[in-house]
Amino acid sequence: MARKGAVGIPWGTPVNSDEATVTLAAADIAVINNDDIVVFDGAIFTKKGAADAAAREWDDAEALAAQIDALEDWDGAESTGAVVITASYGSTLFNGRPLFVAIKEATTAGGDPSTAATATIEAATIARMANGDTVTFDGKTYTKAAATDVGDKEFENAAGLAACIDAETDWEAAESGDITVTAAADGAEFNDRDVVVFLSRVTAGGVNGTPAYGKGAVMADANRIYVCVDGGPVSNVTWKQIPVALTDL
Numbered sequence: 001m002a003r004k005g006a007v008g009i010p011w012g013t014p015v016n017s018d019e020a021t022v023t024l025a026a027a028d029i030a031v032i033n034n035d036d037i038v039v040f041d042g043a044i045f046t047k048k049g050a051a052d053a054a055a056r057e058w059d060d061a062e063a064l065a066a067q068i069d070a071l072e073d074w075d076g077a078e079s080t081g082a083v084v085i086t087a088s089y090g091s092t093l094f095n096g097r098p099l100f101v102a103i104k105e106a107t108t109a110g111g112d113p114s115t116a117a118t119a120t121i122e123a124a125t126i127a128r129m130a131n132g133d134t135v136t137f138d139g140k141t142y143t144k145a146a147a148t149d150v151g152d153k154e155f156e157n158a159a160g161l162a163a164c165i166d167a168e169t170d171w172e173a174a175e176s177g178d179i180t181v182t183a184a185a186d187g188a189e190f191n192d193r194d195v196v197v198f199l200s201r202v203t204a205g206g207v208n209g210t211p212a213y214g215k216g217a218v219m220a221d222a223n224r225i226y227v228c229v230d231g232g233p234v235s236n237v238t239w240k241q242i243p244v245a246l247t248d249l
Contacts, residue, residue: 009218009219009220009225010218010219010220011219011220011221012210012219012221013219013221013224013226014209014210014212014219014226014228014237014239015207015208015209015210015237015239016090016207016209016210016237016238016239017089017090017091017207017208017209017232017234017235017236017237017238018090018205018206018207018209019086019087019088019089019090019094019205019206020086020087020091020092020093020094020095020097020203020204020205020206021084021085021086021087021203021204021205021206022085022097022099022201022202022203022204023082023083023084023085023201024038024061024064024082024083024085024099024101024201025082025128026061026080026081026082027124027127027128028082028101028128028199029060029061029064029081029082029083030081030124031103031122031124031125031128032047032101032103033047033103033104033105034047034048034049035047035048035104036101036102036103036104037101037102038064038099038100038101039098039099039100039101039102040068040071040074040085040097040098040099040100041071041073041074041097043056043068043071044056045057045058045064045067045068046058047059051063053066053067053070061078061081061082061083062078064076064078064083065077065078065083065084066078068083068085072088073087073088073094074086074087074088074094075087075088085099085203087203087206089235089236090206090207090208090209090235090236090237091206091207091208091209091234091235092206092207092208093206093235094203094206095203095204095205095206096202096203096204097202097203098200098201098202098203099200099201099202099203100198100199100200101198101199101200101201102196102197102198103125103196103197103198103199104194104195104196105121105122105125105135105195105196105197106119106120106121106181106194106195107119107191107192107193107194107195108181108183108190108191108192108193108195109191109192110191111183111186111187111188111189111190111191112186112187112188113186113187113188114186115186116182116183116184116185116186116187116190117182117183117187117188117190117191117193118180118181118182118183119180119181119193119195120178120179120180120181121135121158121161121178121179121181121195121197122178123158123177123178123179125197126157126158126161126179126197127158128199129144129197129199130144130199130200130201131144131145131146132144132145132200133197133198133199133200134197134198135161135195135196135197135198136194136195136196136198137165137171137181137193137194137195137196138168138170138171138193140153140168141153142154142155142161142164142165143155144156148160148163148164150163150164150167158175158177158178158179159175161173161175161179162174162175162179165179165181169184170183170184170185170190171183171184172184181195208234208235209232209234209235209236209237209238209239210237210239211231211232211233211234211237212228212231212232212237212239213231214228214231215228215229215230215231216228217231219239224241224242225241225242226239226240226241226242227239227240227242228240
């Protein structure tokens with residue numbers, strides 16, 4: 001009769017899977033105007049005065065979260081005015097997915113033969129910009145960066161953005177919290193120039209779990225024994241420590 005040996009337990013400290021996530025903060029949502037858009041996972045959601053799920057039109061954070069929640073691979077939830085987007089299962093697969101917001105911040109107006117056209121960029125909108133976010137105006141693109149460089153059209157803050165726009169031939173800009181943009185010359189031809197702010201957020205935090213054949217799988221390291229309570233290849237894998245340490249046995 002063949003002798004039976006001990007059954008080996010995989011050695012190592014297992015890792016639980018975790019879901020990728022991204023948050024559109026309440027302060028971000030507050031600066032989104034009607035007809036502005038949020039783009040995520042190939043879907044476009046338009047801010048309107050009233051919600052219409054079929055048309056992907058939303059009016060508040062709760063409605064936007066519900067419409068994102070209807071996407072196949074994502075869960076959306078409203079949390080104190082923010083929209084929290086979470087992958088439907090844990091893994092690295094859904095890291096790096098962009099969330100874009102396009103905000104039509106202002107349009108120049110008021111220009112006539114004796115008056116210069118103007119527009120106002122609100123400080124609250126600029127405050128929501130992270131490095132890499134952009135402002136487009138009159139065919140130019142200005143990029144939020146760690147430091148202001150007017151020649152490269154990069155700005156650190158509202159004062160830096162005002163300096164970049166002020167350097168353009170056709171425009172003047174002054175910052176006093178908000179930014180006032182004024183045409184360098186009178187005339188109606190400087191009306192109807194849009195200022196558009198683009199915000200970008202990216203999903204992150206997704207982790208592949210240590211694979212397990214299913215519930216009840218066991219692993220051990222130098223200090224603990226672990227039992228899998230939710231198994232899979234890399235996603236939705238959850239390991240629990242057995243309370244007793246090996247040194248206590």
